[in-house]
Amino acid sequence: MNIKDLKTPVYVVDEKAIIRNLEILKEVEKSSGCHILLAQKAFSMFRIYPLISQYISGATASGLFEARLAYEEMKGENHVFCPAYTEEEMHELCSICDHMSFNSLRQLELHRSIWEKSKVSVGLRINPEFSTQEGHEIYDPCAPGSRLGIREKDMPEHLPLGVEGIHFHTLCEQDAAPLADTVAYVEEHFGTYLREVKWINLGGGHHITRPGYDIELLKKTILHLKETYDVEVYLEPGEAIALNAGYLYTKVLDIVENTLPILILDASAACHMPDVLEMPYRPPLRDAGEAGEKKYTCRLGARTCLAGDVIGDYSFDRMPEIGDILTFEDMAIYSMVKNNTFNGMPLPDIALMHSDGSVETVRSFDYEDFKNRLS
Template sequence: MKTPAFIVDENLIRRNCEMLADVKARTGCKVLLALKGFALWPLFPVVREYLDGVCASSPWEARLGREEFGKEVHAFAAAYSEADFAELLTLCDEIDFNSFAQLQRFRPHMQDGIKFGLRINPECSTQDPAHAIYDPCAPGSRLGIRRKDFEGQVLSGITGLHFHTLCEQNSDDLATTLKAIEAQFGDILPHMEWVNFGGGHHVTRDDYDIELLVKLINDFKAKYDVQVILEPGEAVALNAGVLVASVLDIIDNDGAIAILDVSCTCHMPDVLEMPYRPEIDGAAL
């Protein structure tokens, strides 16, 4: 095989999607593919058999979802430019704002037929300290609107709330987050039509508590009469592929150093940002 190459197993993608589809069937929730986590569009015909659409963070991702996935397209970004928002209006079924300033700026351009929501910050951190760089509830976070910032604001045109506080986490952390959201936003939830639970749900991991997830979704729906949305990215492709590399040379400098035809910068950027260490098949040989 010519390397480097990413090899993805379609059967394993189906296995993951079937697990997500089972959650859909048992709860009536919508499940979207987070394109920032997995955007291998040749496999979209497989994934769209099971999921309801995609969530995008830019017009380019939204266009990819609209043209190649062909189902619902939801969008969220920390802020939109005039040009990006105008383009997203032509591509999206739902657009979520990160601040009341953005809502006020674009309210005159909001159109019928598109749902609009607000991303909230429940100020409830559940992430491992090693993931602090991705914690949207950390002090000084730019993501989401705090409860105190809702005071005096007008919610006309807003039909749902969106939170995303998890990162490769189990459903017990979602339970903790939902308690914080109910405590802070309980007066607003009855006026909403939908609530997006965001991504970071590691549903397809072996030790993930799916039964708790199902219960949390069903209980929340029954209490507030809302459509619940999940948007996993990594869970769709978790453990479904490999990066194949070749050893070009071995350098000795107080130990053997393999020189590969791949790099973290080009092929595994998360290794640079996060405390990830790739599992290397046969590395001990």
């Protein structure tokens, strides 16, 4: 099938771009000896889990359902972190995961009788209280009042019996320098525990596959941890695996006028790319410029009832027409995992563009998918 034959809206994941990212990550694993896991919260296209597992060590989950998905579809290690587990979840997680991190000492002890009988290697998530990002408090687990991780002042003198790992996740779309700074801070404040564990998990937020990322500093930081503490080092990026490796194709359904031409699309920020409103950010649009940069500036909006369901203002060399297909870029991550059917909007299909350029629709959605989530 050709791109032109796809029904819109559709997420198209670019296999070649995924492989390009995976090659970089594989090289980091190989030369530093770390283990890289796919954080499924960012990207859960399980159709390509077999491909992903040829390059990296496995996956990490935010809870039971993602853990089950990795267990069923991905070869390799299966890790999980959730701020609180229920007893029923704990039984199943202990049978399908090999590593599990707890967010509090209370949760660790509550479930001790279950995990102690299993083969799971257990860790504690710490909150280093060392923020390296500004502007996005919603994405900063070190922000004041955060519920994520145990603070230094709440840690016991030594790790509780059976705890084999330390986990921290503090970054968001960042380079290696903030990681190196965080590691130095953690060594200073949590150093005793690093000497007591078998593994350290550095969380996600590492933009390793972004051009210009300081891979050498990342490797140096990993090697330092491995050599100093004799530990296995884990990284669990989500974005880096599918960064710049997917598109959302959308059709112009109508054009209305209010101060400027407003294109009504069959894609929605609220339903199909929620981070555009949540973060917020303006997704790149192929062949378009900033407002005012090219001859025709238009606002791009959705066909939902939400007045704020606007993707942004973009400019074009030629005035877009009804029926045109527009291509939003970098739409593999935090898109299909977060979409919804608000207003009864159809979910975009999911397609895979193979390395030879052919395109395959992997999954189509219809009315039943909308209805089945309601009662």
